[in-house]
Amino acid sequence: MSNEVSSILQGGYHHPLSRKWQGERELSKSMLVYPIFVTDNADEETPIPSLPGQKRWGVNKLIPFLGTLVKRGLKSVIIFGVPLASDAKDPIGSKASDPTGPVILAVKAIKKEFPHVFVMCDVCLCEYTSHGHCGVLNEDGTLNQDKSCARIADTAVDYALSGADCVAPSDMNDGRILAIKKGLKKAGVAHKVMLISYAAKFSGCLYGPFRDAAGSAPSFGDRKCYQLPVTGGGLARRCIQRDLNEGADAIMVKPSMWFMDVIKDAKQIAPDVPICCYQVSGEFATIHAAAKAGVYDLKTAALESFDCLIRAGAGFILTYFTDQILLEGWLDEQ
Ligand SMILES: NCc1[nH]cc(CCC(=O)O)c1CC(=O)O
Ligand SMILES: [Zn+2]
Numbered sequence: 001m002s003n004e005v006s007s008i009l010q011g012g013y014h015h016p017l018s019r020k021w022q023g024e025r026e027l028s029k030s031m032l033v034y035p036i037f038v039t040d041n042a043d044e045e046t047p048i049p050s051l052p053g054q055k056r057w058g059v060n061k062l063i064p065f066l067g068t069l070v071k072r073g074l075k076s077v078i079i080f081g082v083p084l085a086s087d088a089k090d091p092i093g094s095k096a097s098d099p100t101g102p103v104i105l106a107v108k109a110i111k112k113e114f115p116h117v118f119v120m121c122d123v124c125l126c127e128y129t130s131h132g133h134c135g136v137l138n139e140d141g142t143l144n145q146d147k148s149c150a151r152i153a154d155t156a157v158d159y160a161l162s163g164a165d166c167v168a169p170s171d172m173n174d175g176r177i178l179a180i181k182k183g184l185k186k187a188g189v190a191h192k193v194m195l196i197s198y199a200a201k202f203s204g205c206l207y208g209p210f211r212d213a214a215g216s217a218p219s220f221g222d223r224k225c226y227q228l229p230v231t232g233g234g235l236a237r238r239c240i241q242r243d244l245n246e247g248a249d250a251i252m253v254k255p256s257m258w259f260m261d262v263i264k265d266a267k268q269i270a271p272d273v274p275i276c277c278y279q280v281s282g283e284f285a286t287i288h289a290a291a292k293a294g295v296y297d298l299k300t301a302a303l304e305s306f307d308c309l310i311r312a313g314a315g316f317i318l319t320y321f322t323d324q325i326l327l328e329g330w331l332d333e334q
């Protein structure tokens, strides 16, 4: 239908409120998940040079810091373990599920102090393997899918039994979602632990600051044979469908801003499932660097990026901006 007035659209978004109505959803504090790096040195509080404003935390220092954020509206964290002890790594990542390791101690401490905070655990072996790959290796250096899934599932169950509300495997071994779901059921916690799949996790250049922060770079080769090729839109759709079939409760796309088409695909494949995305370390560092170079204002750019992720279909977002958003009250005057 076209007539002399149908081309006039600006009346529909002239006012700030009508502009808000043009979007289906808007960013709120409950959409934010804060990624935190926890070490096995209880009193640690060390800035991470490649992640502006972010630190590696020991449990003793982490709890008071989180307390400030909880007062400002923090709802959820995702924990990454950074084991620094000299015996922390072996070929099968035994220490991933160490009951005295950083992840399990942090889960217990956070759930004790802040029972309402939704605690997610990233599940992977690369922080704990001597070779730095995300599972258990075959002799030819490839990942052994059966052994890796078994270790990943055992680790996820241990995190769940220590009190985690959610486990999120980021390793990309085929079959891990089914293995974890079965493990959770066997342990009697499947009814209360959410399983988020990093279903569409792409290989690429955006994880550098994280690997620096977590000490998890592979000692040989790369992750291209298990993380997805950036051109692989169809492969991502198959991974999303597969992980839904295996029992994922939510689907993650990672990284986020270069992959908004994949977020939209995920929303279309799984309209009834929560979709989230991870604005990863390289994306965070890029926004900071560009703002520092005068390309744009940091807060404006960060908020714009979240609006775009939500428009693409994200229901919640893992972002290193969470602490700044809460401490500076970016969402308080809505
Ligand atoms: N499996 C480990 C893991 N979990 C989350 C990230 C990246 C997160 C980020 O860059 O912020 C990585 C690194 C990798 O896969 O190499
Ligand atoms: Zn990994």
Ligand SMILES: [Zn+2]
Pocket (backbone or CB within 6 Å): 221, 224, 225
């Ligand atoms: Zn390979």
